[in-house]
Amino acid sequence: MNHLTIDIDFDESETAALLIPAQTGLTYCRQTGGHRCYQDSIEGVYVPVNPYVASEGKGVYLASLLCRHFSSGWLDINDKVADELDEILSSSRVTKCMSVDRKRLDWSHESWVYVNVSSDECFLFPYSEEGFRAILTWPNSD
Template sequence: MSTLPLIRLYDSASLGLILLWPTGILYSNQAGGSFCLQPQAEGAFLPLVDELVAQAELLHQHFTGPKWRGACANGIDEETAQEIERILGLSFVTRELGVRVDRARLGESHEAWVYVEVPAQPENRSVCLERIPASQGILTWPNSD
């Protein structure tokens, strides 16, 4: 059991990105739909808020729709990865970051906890990050449970 400080994102109302980084702080969120998983990861949390595009709501609709019915806890497939990337492309904020679903970790991803690849963010490239090397992260949002 870890002794690192833990921040629970259960009450977060929007999309966010956990950059996997040795920060000494763990983040957790309810995930997996009705399975109510509580995964944890060490990193830095970046809220991804765009008041013009309700990305968290669009993701909620996808995962509660006919394909997953609110029960996605055993990995996602290529079709869902493409839908997540389509939704990320709707917002200037997430489109600018260039985040892509990590195809090597589809089996470890589930509703509200999707492993992603984050390209390097040099100076003056993105709206949110600067001087960040290429890294991995977790895209997270309110679970549909």
């Protein structure tokens, strides 16, 4: 199988996405970690996911809310931040089946958060009988 690397440029596409690990021959890479400027990559499937979510009494796009949340330049993902992200994800029927993977907090950081996707009430993947792990990514704050 041929292998292709795709650089996700969020300057042109201001959206959040799930990266689902799989042997596809496509590797997605992008800058993450705020001012730390990590270069993360994973082979898999790219799924845009940018619903309106509730914030301060109005709807905003998920990517915009995540960018505002991480506007300080960089932020490690600890239990407190994971709880905040879970609250954001639970505010939309599209993302309420996602939660931060607490077992992978050490590998998560701004714009690259490991999540669990539950098969229960999953609007994005209604035919998935089992849950799966993925990476939630969005435009980097640097």
